[in-house]
Amino acid sequence: MEALTKGFDEGPLFKNVNLLLEVGEKIAILGANGVGKSTMLKTLVGELQPDNGSVKWSENAQIGYYAQDHEYEFENDLTVFEWMSQWKQEGDDEQAVRSILGRLLFSQDDIKKPAKVLSGGEKGRMLFGKLMMQKPNILVMDEPTNHLDMESIESLNMALEMYQGTLIFVSTTVSLSARWRPASWRSLRTA
Numbered sequence: 001m002e003a004l005t006k007g008f009d010e011g012p013l014f015k016n017v018n019l020l021l022e023v024g025e026k027i028a029i030l031g032a033n034g035v036g037k038s039t040m041l042k043t044l045v046g047e048l049q050p051d052n053g054s055v056k057w058s059e060n061a062q063i064g065y066y067a068q069d070h071e072y073e074f075e076n077d078l079t080v081f082e083w084m085s086q087w088k089q090e091g092d093d094e095q096a097v098r099s100i101l102g103r104l105l106f107s108q109d110d111i112k113k114p115a116k117v118l119s120g121g122e123k124g125r126m127l128f129g130k131l132m133m134q135k136p137n138i139l140v141m142d143e144p145t146n147h148l149d150m151e152s153i154e155s156l157n158m159a160l161e162m163y164q165g166t167l168i169f170v171s172t173t174v175s176l177s178a179r180w181r182p183a184s185w186r187s188l189r190t191a
Helices: 035-045 082-084 094-104 119-136 150-162 174-180
Strands: 002-008 011-017 027-032 053-055 063-066 138-141 168-169 186-189
Touching: 002 035, 011 035, 011 053, 027 035, 035 168, 063 082, 063 119, 082 094, 082 119, 094 119, 119 150
Parallel strands: 027 168, 027 186, 063 138, 138 168
Antiparallel strands: 002 011, 002 053
């Protein structure tokens, strides 16, 4: 990102932010609620247009985005299996979908129920499954531990430690982010 600026009626949330990430680099964006972390991510992934500046991704960038507010993704009548199936990639079959759902601890009975009735934590697990199906080389994650139990947080921790791609991660919980952050991580603190 170059000279990235975004704000609303109250003024800029961030101004003239410059950042260059290398392949495989991981960065945590830390700060209190309401300082513009989610807005920055939405601007990075193109959901919002910047007031000034630009965002440039490499030609082969495949971005997987985990939004903090993701209820809209479940406003349909798809079953858990059908919902996950919509994210299949070329070469994936039904077994690939079942395998992902199994790894996310969904039972045979679970995969037949409507996705919209899942709990917040279950919907979060579904979104992790979506990212697994998409196989992105860049993960952009906005507060992914919200609504997760400790076991799920630990599983996410291990998965992110093993992830080879570039990771941009937002958190309000500095101690949790520090625990996740390998020595190679950089932190960008918002005001």
